[in-house]
Structure formats: C-alpha cells, structure tokens
Amino acid sequence: MIEVKLHDIGEGMTQADVLALFVQPGDRVNPDEPLVEVQTDKMTAEIPAPYAGVIKEVKVEVGQTISVGTTIFLLDRMSQDSEAEVASAVETIPVPDTSPEINIKALNEATSDHVKSQVKRTMASPYTRKLARENGIDIEKISGTGPAGRITDQDVLNYEKGKRQQGLTSESPTQNSVEKNHSEAKPTTIPFKGRRKQIAAKMTQSLLTIPHCTHFEEVDVTNILEMREFWKKRNASISATALFVKAISISLKEYPIFNARLNEEKALIELHEEHHIGVAIDTPDGLIVPVVRNVEKKSLISIHNELKELTAKAQENRLNVGEMTGSTFTISNVGPLGGSIGATPIINQPEVGLISFHKTKKRPVVNEKDEIVIRSMMNISMSFDHRVADGATAVAFTNRLTELLEEPKLLLLELV
Template sequence: MVEFKLPDVGEGMHEGEISKWLVKEGDQVQKDQPIVEVQTDKVNAELSSPVTGIVKKILFAEGDTVHVGQTLFVVDDNSEVEVAAAIEVEGISWTEEKLVLGVEEDRQVVSVHALQPKLKRALATPYVRQLARELKVDIEQVTSTGPSGRITEEDVQRYAASLHQKQTVVEVEVSPIFAKQDLNEIVSEVMNHSREVEQRQPIKGIRKKIAEHMVKSVSIIPHVTHVDEIEMDGLLAMRGKLKSIAEQRSIKLTFLPFFIKALCFALKEFPQLNASIDDATNEMILKQYYHIGVATDTQDGLIVPVVKHADQKTIFQIAEEISALAAQARDGKLTLNQITGGTFTVSNVGAIGGLYATPIINHPEVGILALHKVEKRHVVRQDESVIRSMMYMSLSFDHRIIDGVMAVRFTNRIKQLLENPEMLIAEMV
C-alpha cells in the first residue's frame, strides 16, 4: 500500500482544495497517471500517482480543504505501508485495529490495518455542516450520495428543498377596521414574500483564497490612498508612433508597459515603496529587484501574475510578457513561480471604466497603483481652458513605513515621466 500525502508547495501555502477527482475507488492506475486536481492558492495543481496499482481509498471529497501532510488517497501496489494510528476527520476519532490473517498450510501471515470509528455520525465537511445549520437541516437525517458515505452539499440542498415543498400555514392578525380588500392585499403580500427565492453559492477555490488574502491585507496593513491625475496626450502620441512597429512584431502595445517602466524608475528613487515588513522581527525589507505584479481579471477571479526584473526589460518585452501571462492566467496555466515574488502591484481598470478607486495592497507588499479610464476633460493651462486627455491614478500605501509626503512625491515622479515620455526614454539604461 502507498499513501499519497498533499506535498509541501512552499511560499507559505499550507493547504489546498480538492477541485476534481480524475479516478474513483477501485480504478487501476499507472505510475504518473493524473489522479486529482488540487486548487492551491491561485494555482491549479494536477497530482499524479507515484506507483502503479489499484486505488483502494479516497479520503477526501471534491470541495474539501486538505492540509499539507494529510493523506489524499491510498494505492494498493502489493507492498506494505504503515497507516497513521490516529486520524481526526470531521470530529470523528478513528483508531487503528490490527487484524492478523493466518494460513496454516504455508504459515503465511498478512498484517492488515483497519480504521474503525469510535462514534458513528454523519460524514460531512465543515462547510456542508455549516450549510446544513444555515438551512435548518438535521444533517443526521440526510441521505448521503458522496464517496465513502460522505454527505455532499447537493444532498443537504436536496433535503432542504423537500422540506420547503411542504405546505406552510401563514397566520395573519388583522384589525377589524381593515376592509375585506385590505385583508386580501395583506395575505397576498405575505404569500408573495414567502415565495421569494434565494440562491446560496459556496465561496471556494480561487474566490475563497482571494477573500482570505484580502482580509489578511486589510487586517494587518493600515491603508491610505492618494489620488492624482495625469495628462496623457504626450503618452498617447508616443504610443501612436510605436504602435505600428509593435504590430509588425505581433505585440499588443497598451499604456501599461509605459507605466511599469516609469514605476521602476520611481521605485528605485523611493525604495520604501519597493519593500515589505517582516512582522516577526519588526524589520523593513528593502528589495533591490523589481518584480511588478499585474492584476488580471479571469473567469475564476483576480489573478496577479508577476513580470520579473521589469526594470531590465524594454517596453516591447514587457508588453509581450504581459500578454503571455494574461493568456496563461485566463487558461489557468500559470505556475507558482509566475504568481509569487512580486514587490509592487499595478491594477489597470481603465479599459472597463471607473473614475478612481481605493485598491487593497497585495500583502506583503506595501503599495499598489490603480490606473483608471482616459477621458477628455476641460483643464486650465496658462490661464486658459483647454481640452486634454486625462487619467486618474490611485496609490494605496502602507502607512506604517510610508508617509503621505513620500507617497505624493512618488506619484509626482511617475506623473513627470509619463507626461513627458521623452524623459522616460532618456532615463532608460
């Protein structure tokens, strides 16, 4: 027997969620055959069998959260294995009982380890139990359809729906002063309210990880947001000149690579923005490498792939990498290395609109820059009203190590480089 345990994936991630089982108990599997898909933070990991054999036991259902070191499945490869002596699953204590099977003719002895429950109760994940409580369902009365007799979310919802189909008696106390038509209206309103439908969806997968990360960020970091605006006419003109060259190289040239390049220059001049805080040692870590995270919208949620060493790349190279990372993010094919190690994040929401926002910092970073829509507005230049293409940008920063004055100077430098793109080119090494 071979137990397959959830491996340590590093980068502080210590658990995963079962996305999909690719086999079932009793299936014959080959070595390196994909067995299960696990959602680990923002990466979909496909785990394979380490040996050839038969899947004897699957210990978790789809949607369950598994911690590093816990056994996911057991494969019978005709070898012996020591099974954990005690396992705690959903509040049930399991103990090991050894059974010895003897064959008198050849004195062959086989050692079998069986898991026996001390207490019999419904098998369900913590989420399913919470769902049952919210729906006022006695989970012990629900018929299970999941593997190994486990009660699934669908089982609870099906049972709850059967309860709601039963006839409900509505009592309405009405004052005698109401006319008959008033009584009819009241009863109709109450009955209509009773027919209102709610739909509950579990927060899981990438959305669950995003929620946990956001709560951690706002709980630890004292956020402050500074908003400024940039006159984009000069950058529009420069991008127009470079766009045809980019198209010849099959490169999609947006404003984002210019911002990332300007950002790298500003981060070198204001190193506190390219840092993190070690809460355990109360130290500020100033990073002398520039890995810029790019917030990317996908069907599964917000993913932040990272452009590594952005300061050492050309605008065209950054544009190519952004396009490639975005495509991989949408296809769910990003590797762990591609979403970790960022030192600062950019969120570009201008393509879908919005005036300005207060973005949440991507912990453990200390700053995030949000870019918004470009629109023509009346502005005053040399005491005259003129029309310019303007964009708001929002900088959220960690007020523990960054003061408002520094934040303003930081955005002023970015603004200077982008409003005068010739200066941006002149600053390049």
C-alpha cells in the same frame, strides 16, 4: 502504506478545493500519474502519485476544501520487484498475428491489470478537464489527438460541437439549478468556494494585518496616448500597461521602500533589488495576478509581449506557479473596464504598495499659460503600508511616477 497529502503548490497557499478525483480504491497507478485536481486562489493543479502502487482509500470528496497537509489518498506502494515485473510485462507484449480472434486473446493474456487500467486513464491538462466539466462532457469518452493520446482543448471543443450537432447536448447542472430556483421563487445561489473564497481570505488577512493608507493623484496622459499612436502607425504597438509597469520600475529605483516587505519576526524591512511587478487581471474565475519578472532589466517591447502572453494564459487558466508568485509590487489597470475614477485598492500582502490606474477622460484643464485646454486625464490610487512608509514618501513616489507618465520621453533617458 503511503499517505498522499496536499502539499504547498504555491507561495503562501494554505488550502485548496478538490475539483476532480482521477482514481478510486483498487486502481493501480504509476509514479507521477495525476491523482487529483485541486484549485487554489492562484491556480488549478494536479497532485501526482509519488510512487507506483494501489489506491487503498480516498480520504476526500469532490467539492471539499482541504488544508495543506491533509491526507488525500492512502497508497499501498508497489515493491521494486513488482514494478520491474509490470514494466517487463508491458515491454514483452507480443506482436499480434493476422487473426482478429487470436489478436484479442493474445493482447488480453499479455496485458496485466495494471496496463489495462493505464489504457483507460485519461491524459489531459487541468484546464482541459475544466473545459470538459463546464460543457457537461465526460472526458473519458473523448479520444485524444495529442501526443500519446493526450486530450487537447480542441478535442473537447470538437466533441462538444459534435454533440450539439446531433442534438444531444444537455443543459448544464448550473442552468437547471438556476431555472429550478427561479420557478420555485427561491434566490439563486453561487457557491462561495475555489478562487473566490481564497481571494476573500487573502484580502481579509491583508486588511487585518496592514494599516492601509491610500494616496490619490491625477495624471495627464495625453502625451502617452499620442506617443502610442505614433508607434502604432509604425507597427510597433505598446500597451499602456507596459508603459505603466516600466514607469513604476523606474520610480521604485528612486524609492526602493515601496519595493520591500516587512519582516516583523526579525524586525527588518527587506528591500528587493529585483522588480517583479504583479499585474492584476480580471478572469471569469476571479482576480488573478501574473508576474512580470526583472522589469528593471527589460525593454518596453519585452514587457508588452510578456504581458500579452501572461494575460492570455490567465484567461485560459494556464498559468504555472512561477508565473503567479514572487511579486514585489502590484498594479491594477482598471481603466479599460470603464467607469472607475478612484478606489482604495487592497495591498497584495506581503508587499508594501499597490497602484490602481483608472479611467482616462478628456476634460478641460488650465495649462501653465493659464489657458483652458482639453487634455486626457487619468486618476491613480496608491495604497501603501503605513508601517513601512509615510505619506510624504508616497507623495514623492507618485510625483515621480506622474512626471514619467506626463512626459514619457523621460522614460528614454532611463533606457540608455
């Protein structure tokens, strides 16, 4: 008997929520066939079968939060001889003749129970399954148009559209629950689980472990905005976030103490040579941090394009583990959300620093000639691990970053 357990599917992952079970006791499965869908603080993933066999027992329930190492299924592994017999049965299904009655009989006799179960099992990505659940759709009822009958996102949307046109779409359980609570004058509740719960655990751990210190600065980004407009007129749009990421990388070269991690067990501060910059993105399911790798080697256009792709994947919950782990420094650009002039951001442990870029506002400032001029000003907040760096070093780091952002032409000197 094989125990199928929850393994670590992401950096630092300790637990996950069970979103969906794809098999039940008695089902036969193939190697690498998805058995269960789980959600961590970073991603949604499927746990596959390690071997061919029969599911003997399901040890968890949908909605349950489980820790790494928890047994999810008991699998009775199929012997190699049995696997070969099943494969042979699949390969030797006869070509049916012209009689419909004979065709069905021949197919039923030649197809093993294992093959039948595989025909019924649905192939779809975790995001596609989630899309179906959110629309109250039984994914087993959808015919897939993808390779080998795989169900695509568009298949789900088309099915939902068809139900709506036929007047069959029912209200979601969540909506019914909200209306019922409202009618009974009870408070509406939101489940505290999944990504929200995982984020809470990680933020709590960071605050309890790292002595945070936050440094604030204001930056004149007028020249950056003018340069972006110049590029746009020449069909070369570069996002402000891409510029921030590159400026951070250049600053980290000069102040590598903020591109590090503290190894308390070995009593060492480990400095990273690579700049893997995490960019916090707000999604419907909560905050997520995809990573732009080796920023120190990439052009502004490459960074911009990669950020655009990662943001789209984050919004659709399609990021893989490699795209969400291994960051060495994190930024949060909350300016586009509006209304934010400052914050005390929580460090993405085990990193040493995190910078938030806030809302840009036009306001009068006094220039070097003692003249009052209108400039576009933005505040930044830098939180750092006070065990690893001191305030003076943080000020020097943000001064260098401010210089690069206020005079973006200086970035060009670092790109040659």
